[in-house]
Amino acid sequence: MKTLENLIDIKNTTFNEEEIIKYIIANPEKVINMSIYSLAKKTHTSTSSIIRLCKKCQYKGFKDFKIELIQSIDKEINNITNIDVNMPFKQNDSDYIIAKKISQLSIETVKATYDLLSPQKLNSTVDQLINAANVFAIGFGDNYLRLSDFKTKLLLINFFIKMTELEDDQIRLTNLSNNSDAAIIVSYSGKTAKVINCAKRFYTNQTPIIAITSDSHSPLALLASQIFLIPNKENIDLSFSNFSSHVSIEYILNTIYSCIFKRNFTANCKYTRKG
Missing domain, CATH: 3.40.50.10490 (Glucose-6-phosphate isomerase like protein; domain 1)
Known part of the structure; x- marks a missing residue:
């Protein structure tokens, strides 16, 4: 997922930014339905930390980041085919991606x-x-x-x-x-x-x-x-x-x-x- 890859590749991140990145990678489907205030509360950080992180990823702000994340999730879901029957999902797959893969496998x-x-x-x-x-x-x-x-x-x-x-x-x-x-x-x-x-x-x-x-x-x-x-x-x-x-x-x-x-x-x- 390109948006998440951008997060992973960021250099020189602060402790708060690392906490935000970890949460987004683990819960991308939750994040797209969250406000910046909810995300700050969940990650025990601040809205300013989230905005700085988004700008480091070349987004204008959290809203633009979420739009890109939604498009990235939709693209990945639509491209899921030819599921490996022996290991249909990966360790880093979100719950929603796993649901799609099991559906596609069926x-x-x-x-x-x-x-x-x-x-x-x-x-x-x-x-x-x-x-x-x-x-x-x-x-x-x-x-x-x-x-x-x-x-x-x-x-x-x-x-x-x-x-x-x-x-x-x-x-x-x-x-x-x-x-x-x-x-x-x-x-x-x-x-x-x-x-x-x-x-x-x-x-x-x-x-x-x-x-x-x-x-x-x-x-x-x-x-x-x-x-x-x-x-x-x-x-x-x-x-x-x-x-x-x-x-x-x-x-x-x-x-x-x-x-x-x-x-x-x-x-x-x-x-x-x-x-």
């Missing part, structure tokens, strides 16, 4: 996931789930939470999914399946041992597997009858949070839910009103 992730969707695959998967005698869902850790939300949505329209939270019980659950059922398995890597064990049991029972994963060549994908790919951009060793994959998985599950809902729209509207 938009880019949904777009990338949508581009991987096949209309025919989506249509046949929805048909398969609706016509299945039973639908099982397998996911561990965060993926279980995504599936649990999916299950709750479907309960509102009287559509039940069999799943359990305990890991050992998830494996036992697979033994109840047969070829008239369907299974949804969510795994980013598609390589986790527990996931593969469940997938193998479904496969042995001839239960069609719908896999949501990032790797079309993973062991899970090779056992699946339908694969919904999610963008493969996260590095497990570098990423501190699975923001992108969570958004992608939720988008696919929400899409499947919406398509199931639409198939019996009038009746499902009545179910949700009762809830």
